[in-house]
Amino acid sequence: MSLDTAADTAVAELTKLAVLQAWGLGGKAGARLKQLLTRKKIDDQVDTDELERQLRAAVAADPEWSAEISAVLAELGSDRPAPRCERLPRPLRDRHDALGAIGDSGVWVVSGRPGIGRRTLTLGLAERRAEQFHGGSLAVDLDEHRGEDGELVVRDAQRHILRQCGIPAADQATTAADVDTQYRTELAHRRMLLIVHNVAGAAELAPFEPATRSALLIATTTTPTDDLVVRYGHRNVIHLDGLDEDGARELLADVCDPALLAAEPEAADELVELCDRRPDALGYAGARLRRSRGTATPVAALVRRLRDRGVTDALQMASDAVDEYLGGLSERDAADVRLLATHPGRDLDADTASALLGHDATDILADLGDAGLLTTIDNGDNGDGNGSDSAGRDPRVRLHHDVRDLVLHREGDDAAVDEAFARTLRYFRDCAVHADLDTDVDPKAGRLRVYPEGWGERPRGGEPLLPYLDRRRHILLELARQGRDRGYATEVCQLGGALEVLATTRGMYEWYIQLGEACCPPPNSSATRRCSPARTRCRAAATTSRA
Structure with missing residues (x-):
């Protein structure tokens, strides 16, 4: 969103307030707004077009006045429900320079490789500045709102943010232009911290730029593109690397036991350097130390193992941690871990993992977490349309990026992988069918x-x-895409047809458009004719929402 667009939003909201007798607004914010309008000799007795012209001219001529107006608009929305990002499971360590560099408003970009701590930094900042942003703080991961070609579906991501702001799907706009307007209008009344993960360039970030000058947007990316640097400036692009020595040691102590490190200070320092002071590698090392408590000199023993195996960087640290972990499992548990690495989508939950394995996955997930190979991810949206926090309800977990890749490259039973996928697809298909059967229908139609x-x-x-399926939209979409490519056209069409209930009852139109495309069997497929009615309904329902 350009500065001009942000100004347009401010003018539109100001016009509404003036038309609704803005002079009589109560409270400090109302009094301040009246002072600002009076200062520019804005006449609220003229017609709406003339009022808007006066406001637009004042905003364009005086940036400082425009910023004050923007702040007052945000203050007037302070009574709206304020979403909050999830809390960090442990204290944020180091990153003092990055925290100090990020301003109180505007757009900032945080870059770094997966596992370096981008998400941790943004959540830590949200905790520390919670009082500053009375409009709330929330996060959106753009990778969860991409089409099959990787292109971002902006409308879907904006609707996700509106849901977290407490606007149910039924009250949201549907067309791209109307959703954008609703998004900008809602955020114009909030002094908010918005975190946008996995941005691929300036064009993707622009639609989410603050609609008020008092808001703060932090984007994360692996490598900042040139257009991000040009649009937001070198000063606003912050690259993360390893922690400082004290921060790295504190993080290692958080993961394991501070007493272990205190008992072997020299070995602890050597271990920190072997990890390149990177948070992901420190996490692997700390988990291994925690699981070896009770042995003699566990820190020195781990350093010797790493040296003997030639470990010199974070990826090798991950590889060695996976080797040690899988080597200590039974054959069945090791096979289960490989199956879990094949799950559809970037994240999963206990139910999806259990469907994949064909038995309860609670214990193996807990063990992976204890080994430092898996982390809990909370996207702050429980799928019920009211934006409430999902923490503890359906916690989503994620195998660390390097860990999942390493496990996927291990030898295993490919037939078991296919069976696990088919089991998961049919489980969610049955959930979708019964969700549809549970839904009331028009008695005439x-x-x-x-x-x-x-x-x-x-x-x-x-x-x-x-709501159970709504919370798993990210899984369902990837499940349909993989099912089509794996040859499960019939099951995919059944899934897609039944899931129309999500579009018709919850307004997930853009998501359903993508699902409709995923439900189309490849050309010349033997299932094409057989699935034609379901596919046609899927496409038709999705297409009608494009208007």
Whole structure:
């Protein structure tokens, strides 16, 4: 969003307030707004077009006055529900320079390789500045809102943010232009910290730029593109590398036991340097120390092992940690870990993992977390449309980037991988069918889809399935794409047809458009004719939402 667009939003909101007798607004913010309008001799008795012209001229002529107006608009929205980012599980260590460099408003870009601590930094900053942003703090991961070609679906990401702001899907706009307007209008009334993860360039970030000059946007990226640097300036692009010595040692102590490091200070210093002071490598090392408590000189023993195996960087540290972990598992548990690495999407949860394995995955997930190979991810949206925090309800977990890649390259049973995928696809298909059957239909029109009598056992007992599926949209989309490519055209079309209920009841139109594309079998597929009705309905329902 350009500065001109932000100004347009401010003018539009100011005009509404003036038309609604802005002079009579109560409170400090209302009084301040009246003072600012009076200073520029804005006449609220003229018609709306003339009022808007006066406001636009004042905003363009005086940037400082425009900034004050923007701040007052945000203050007037202070009574709106304020979403908050998840809290860090442990204290943020080091990063003093980065924290100090990021200003109180504007757009800032944080770059660094996966595992370096970009997400941790942004969440730590959100905690420390919570009082500053009364409009709330929230995060959106753009990688969860991309089409199959990798192109960002801006409308979908903006609607995700609106959901977190407390606007149910039923109250959200549907067309791209209207969603953009609603997004800018909502954020114009908030002094908010917005975190946008995995930005691929300036064009992707522009639609999320603050609609008020008092808001702060922090974007994360692996490598800043030239256009990001040009648009926001070198000073606003911060690159993360290893922690300083004290911060690295503190983080290692947070993960394991400070007493272990205190008992072997020289070995601890050597271990920190072997990890290149990188948070991900320190996490692997700390977890291994924690699991070896009770042995003699565990820090020195780990350093010797790493030296003997030629470990010199974070990737080698991850590889050695995976080797040691898998080597200590039973054959069945090691096979389960490989299956978990094949899961659709970037994240998963205990239910999805259990469907994949065919048995309860709680213990193996907990063990992976204890080994430092998996972390909990919370996107702050529980899928019920009210933006409430999902922490503790359906916690999403993620195998660390390097760990998942390393596990996927291990030898294993490919037939078991295919069986696990098919089991997961059919589980979610059955959830979708029963969610559709649970939904009331128009008594005249009837149900759009017809299912065989007694369609399988209802998964999950009496739990409402619609919000359950809504919270797993990121998994369902990738599941459909992989299922189509793996040859499960029939199941994918069944899944896509049943999931139309998400679009019709929750307004997930852009997401359903992508799902519709994923449900199309490849040309000349033997399933093409058989799936034609379901595919046609899927495409038609998605297409009608494009208007």
